[in-house]
Every structure is written in C-alpha cells, then in structure tokens.
Amino acid sequence: MTRLGPVHTLAAGAAMVVAIGALTVTTSPVTTQNVNAQADTQADVQADAATPAAPEVTAAVTEATPAPEPSKTARPTPVKADYAGRVAGNGGLIAISIRNGKAVGYFCDGRIEAWLKGRAADGEVTLTGANDASLVARIGGGRAGGALEFGGRRWNFKAPTVKKPSGLYRASAVVRGAKVRAGWIYLDDGSRVGLTLVDDKPADVAIPEPGRNATVDGVEVDPQDVDEFIGGM
Known part of the structure; x- marks a missing residue:
C-alpha cells in the first residue's frame, strides 16, 4: 500500500x-x-382561538300591542235633580235629591222613617242610612227607579222628577228644651207624608202646607228645602 x-x-x-x-x-x-x-x-x-366568534344575529321580534278596549260611555247624571214617588207594597213615599254628585234620600210612611245619604254617579244613586237602610236607584228619563231596604224588608219604587213646592223638606230645632227633627215629602198630585220626632219620639204634629211652617208645642218650626240642609248631612 x-x-x-x-x-x-x-x-x-x-x-x-x-x-x-x-x-x-x-x-x-x-x-x-x-x-x-x-x-x-x-x-x-392561537390567533383564531383568541378571536371572539361573531355574535349570532337574531331577528327582532315585535310583540303585538293588544287593541285598546272600547271606551265605556258614562251614563249621564244630573247635577241637580229632585225625585219623589210611591214605594210599591208599602204605602209610603220616597224622595231623592241630587246636588253636584251628593245625594240624600228620605223614606216615610207616617209611622217609620229612614234618612239616607250617599253619591250619584254614572246614572246611579247609592245611599245608606241608620239601621242598615240602603237604597240603589237608576236615574234617567226623568225618573229614579230602584229598591229600598229597611227594617229587614225590601220594596221597589219609581219616583218621577218633581219641582217646588213638591219634593223633600227637613226641619231641625230645639223647642222648649226638646230636640225636634221632622221630615216631609210632597208629591205633585197633592199627596204628602211626614213624621216629627221630639227627643227621638214620634209627636202628633200636623204636616204643614207647602211653603208654610210647622207648629211644634205652640212654636213654629221652619222647614228647609234640600239646598239648605244637604251640606250638613
């Protein structure tokens, strides 16, 4: 090598x-x-993982707005009105008076009575009084018609509009130290009824003529019409 x-x-x-x-x-x-x-x-x-996913587009859903309910037309209610009529099946009279939404009522058959008060609205009168007395009446067409409950009984009535001297009157006074309270109803046909209480007991007092004073124990008592006493009830 x-x-x-x-x-x-x-x-x-x-x-x-x-x-x-x-x-x-x-x-x-x-x-x-x-x-x-x-x-x-x-x-x-890594960039793809870090990039957030595009938000899913959802179509907007518009809820249907319910159609408004048809408006209820309020039944007319008089600003001022007076009604008086007969209570069916009783023989007594009923009177209702309205002043600017406030209402008073009086029922009397000469032996018992009931004063009631309340409101008038939407073509209806609703009244209450002592001893569970109550009254509900529809008003319109020149009259009031409804039902009265008093003393555990119920009566229907119809009462047309009336004008002075017909209608409802009331008296409050002190006579010889005694408390006097009286109520009277006059109808257009001349019918009338009333009751006078002296110290809360019925007294024998004549019903005065329309526009005249009542005489209680020799003292004259001046009846007031609704405009004079409704504010105090």
Missing part, C-alpha cells in the same frame, strides 16, 4: 471540510423554513 504524504493528507482533510460545509449550507435553509412554517401555523391557530 502506498502511504500518503503529509501534504496529501492535509489536502484530503481540507477537501472533506469543504464538502461538509457545503452540505451544511445546503440543508440549513430548508430546516429554518420548516420551523418558520410550523411557528406561523401555531400563531394562526
């Missing part, structure tokens, strides 16, 4: 080094490109 001399040995080593260097230069760019590609792919995945 021929031995290589030192010069040949150095040349061969140098050639080998050059060859390895060339191989390194050739393969290095490929490795870098692969790494960069992988990094870009991971970055894209």
Whole structure:
C-alpha cells in the first residue's frame, strides 16, 4: 500500500471540510423554513382561538300591542235633580235629591222613617242610612227607579222628577228644651207624608202646607228645602 504524504493528507482533510460545509449550507435553509412554517401555523391557530366568534344575529321580534278596549260611555247624571214617588207594597213615599254628585234620600210612611245619604254617579244613586237602610236607584228619563231596604224588608219604587213646592223638606230645632227633627215629602198630585220626632219620639204634629211652617208645642218650626240642609248631612 502506498502511504500518503503529509501534504496529501492535509489536502484530503481540507477537501472533506469543504464538502461538509457545503452540505451544511445546503440543508440549513430548508430546516429554518420548516420551523418558520410550523411557528406561523401555531400563531394562526392561537390567533383564531383568541378571536371572539361573531355574535349570532337574531331577528327582532315585535310583540303585538293588544287593541285598546272600547271606551265605556258614562251614563249621564244630573247635577241637580229632585225625585219623589210611591214605594210599591208599602204605602209610603220616597224622595231623592241630587246636588253636584251628593245625594240624600228620605223614606216615610207616617209611622217609620229612614234618612239616607250617599253619591250619584254614572246614572246611579247609592245611599245608606241608620239601621242598615240602603237604597240603589237608576236615574234617567226623568225618573229614579230602584229598591229600598229597611227594617229587614225590601220594596221597589219609581219616583218621577218633581219641582217646588213638591219634593223633600227637613226641619231641625230645639223647642222648649226638646230636640225636634221632622221630615216631609210632597208629591205633585197633592199627596204628602211626614213624621216629627221630639227627643227621638214620634209627636202628633200636623204636616204643614207647602211653603208654610210647622207648629211644634205652640212654636213654629221652619222647614228647609234640600239646598239648605244637604251640606250638613
């Protein structure tokens, strides 16, 4: 075998080094490109994960507004009116008077009586009084019609409008130290009824003529019409 001399040995080593260097230069760019590609792919995945999903678009739903209920027309109620008539099945009389929404009523058959008060609205009168007395009446067409409950009994009535001197009157006074209270009803046909109490006991006192005073124990007592006493009830 021929031995290589030192010069040949150095040349061969140098050639080998050059060859390895060339191989390194050739393969290095490929490795870098692969790494960069992988990094870009991971970055894209991370970016996609970090980006919030676009909100889902939902069509707006408009609730249907219910149609308004038809307005209820209030029944007319007179500002001022007076009614008086007969109580069916009793023989007594009933009187109702209205002043600006306030209403008073009086029932009397000459032996018993009931004063009532309340309101008038929407074509109806609702009254209450002592001893569970109550009255409900519809008003319209020039009359009041309804039912009266008193003393555990119930009666129907119809009362047309009336004008002075017909209608309802009341008197309150003190005569010779005694408390006097009286009520009278006058109808257009001349019928009348009333009751006078002296210290809360019935007294024999004549019903005065319309527009005249009553006489109680020799003392004249002035009847008041509704306009004069309704505010005090």
